[in-house]
Amino acid sequence: MFVRTQRDNFESKVVTPGQVITADTQYMRGHGTYLNEEESSHISSVAGVVERVNKLITVRPLHTRYTGNIGDLVIGRITEVTNKRWKVDINSRQDAVLLLSAINLPGGVQRRKTEADELQMRKFFAEGDLLAAEFQGSFNDGSTSLHTRNLKYGKLRNGSLIVVPPALVQRCKTHFHTLSCGVDVTLGLNGYIWVSKHSSKNLDELDPEAIYSNDNEPVDRSTRETIARVCNCINALSRHFMCITDTIIAYAYEASLKYPVKDLLKLEAMEFVTTEVRHKLSVVRSIY
């Protein structure tokens, strides 16, 4: 392990563009930093918090677009259908690419793509469709690719999308959650969150034709209200720049029951919900 030669006094320090982080040249330059012309000191290029992993120094800005990491779950929207691929908006610096060969075609995992599939690509995903996908990798020219080769991923239906700053969604073991109030929440690491009606179907018994269907199932009024309430809770959390996890959403949901759904858009209701969540989190922390 890296031996500290001097006390690191820069970790979790707030820095702004142009500020010298350290004049120690043994460190490596990470994202959000650059070396000055004499290559003698590390300078921050963004406003954020300094992080150090062994010898690598990075500065993490808190309010920024999504930068992909392999294996991340993201939620995206199709912007373009082109030759053998889709362009997907994932709130990143460029639209990601979803290749026709990187999706599960109806009729079994083992099926290969044919020319007929190329001609009817819009049957699978058309412009404006939402989908959950996994971040597959990035290339030299800065473009990125996605895949949906798992029945967990694919087209999103029966719900509502909400956009939050990507920094608020933390990387977890799973990003598919079913809340106790009976709705499913998919937390995309790119800050797109999908709140939908609970689907009780087992992944194995899913109808292969139905995965690319554009029709919503019937959603009853109380479920719609619950979805709207969860969306408003997430919106309140993001307005107050609080982390978003399944437990925090559940706390916010509990606290929000005092108000009717539409009142949650008011500032004082948001304030109340977030203070309740903070209070609850501090209580939970004091127990452990």
Add this chain to the structure above:
Amino acid sequence: MCIITVLLILISLMDGRRANELRKIKCKPSVLSQADGSAYIEQGNTKCLAAVYGPRETRQKAQLIHNKANINVEISLAPFSMPQERKKRSKSDRRLLEIASAVKQTFEPIIMTNLFARSQIDIYLQILQFDGGTIQICINAATLALIDAGIPMQEYVCACSAGCHENHTLLDLNNAEEMADTPELTVALLPMSGKLTLLQMDSRLHVDKLEPVMNLAALGCKEIYQTLDETVREYVKDLFQKSSPY
């Protein structure tokens, strides 16, 4: 004492500041929820709102640059921004286009565009109230909005103007002072390294006066930097505290 001098003294009295004093600055980052980064700045009675979108997919393929990001700046002047005349200016107003291209040229070498190949960064600036110093406030607002958007740049860019009237150097001219035929020098610089990125003057100034005027403007820039930096630090600290899970 000529009429203009008397006028200038009266104006500074109205303004209530000394010749080497900046107008009052108020700034706030992240005022818009939809933009990736945004900022609102007031310098005296000039008010400006900046919104930054990106880096994002290029909207027009012709603008795509294969090894770096394309920066796009648009400036608009609200129809109610001047008290004397209420008129709608088109976005293709020659004067505004000129300022937009100056802002673009100021930021191009400072933003690390090589990190965002084939992307586009849009900067939209709107002057809500006009009282002189358009270009300065546009640059200061754009700096703050770019920092809010988390776009890597070498350091802050701060802009300030200074002028000279009858052997007196004046800092940060307002509209009335600009109108009084004062030679005005606009300076944008990187306050830490002291590098210049913009130097603009539309009228004639005696060469002996150039140095004191430029030094004064540079001092003004550094003072603006202090204000912006304090605001950004406070803002980032606040976000960091709020977002830490427990």
